[in-house]
Amino acid sequence: MLFTHRAEAGERLAEALRRLKGEDPVVLGLPRGGVPVAYRVARALGAPxxxxxxxxxxxxxxxxxxxxxxxxxxxxxxxxxxxxSSRLGPQDIASVEHAEAAELARQAARFRGDRPRVPLDGRTVIVVDDGIATGATAAAACEVVRAQGAARVVLAVPVAPPDAVARLGSAADEVVCLATPHAFRAVGEWYQDFSQTPDEEVVFLLARAA
Incomplete structure (x- = not known):
């Protein structure tokens, strides 16, 4: 077992990221489980x-x-x-995008409430999750953040398999990962408490940080 819970993982991750404090970074958590980790990082770095x-x-x-x-x-x-390769037509793509865009808007409104999104233009942005399995979502998050104007993207996680970390090197400018165990099956097995993070906790932590 590497971590007691997400808060402790966040504190340990913050230590590894303290050198970025001078870059005036923005910290972004991937909902839901990444937010309790990101909260500790943001607090330690004095970052939004x-x-x-x-x-x-x-x-x-x-x-x-x-x-x-x-x-x-x-x-x-x-x-x-x-x-x-999947032979997707424009209608297939539009249909998937339409459904996911509605869910994206719902989630963003749920988590952030009426607060505006923190602007990322020209900033160093630290993207935080509670761990990585395949890395697909983390890679997408890095690309999205870059498209939103981030000057430098740092992906920071407590634990991930070595091959995922290697792959993510092309998505982020830097990957900070505290542990890369070879016998990796799931993120949860490296936490003593990996209970689900409810929406309410995400909303509370974001409001508290704001």
Missing amino acids: LDVVVVRKLGVPHHRELGFGAIGEGGVRVVSEDIVR
Whole structure:
């Protein structure tokens, strides 16, 4: 067991990121589990905290295969290779995007309330999650954040498998990961308490940080 719970993981991650304090960074947590980790990082760095809400665009009838992602502000990242190989037509793409855009707006409003999104233009942005399994969502989040104007993207997680960290090197300018165990099956097995983070906790932490 590496971490007691997400708060402790966040405190340890904050120590590894303290050197970035001088860059006046913005900290973004991936909902839901990434937010309690990001909250501790933001507090330690004296940085603003926000959520990065992304929705994977899954190939119809094969949802786990993503052909892209969307983020707030109309940002969309699409892999033309996967679109071609999956033989997706414009209607297929539009239908998936429409459904995911509605869910994206709902989640963002739920988590952030009436607060505006923290602007990222020209900033160093630290994208935080509670761990990484495949890295697909984290990679999408990094691309979305870059498209929203971030000058430098740092992906920070407590734990991830070594191959995922290697792959994510192309999505972020820097990947900070405290532990990369080889015998990796799921993020939860490296936490003593990995109970689900309810929406209410995300809302509370974001409001408190604001």
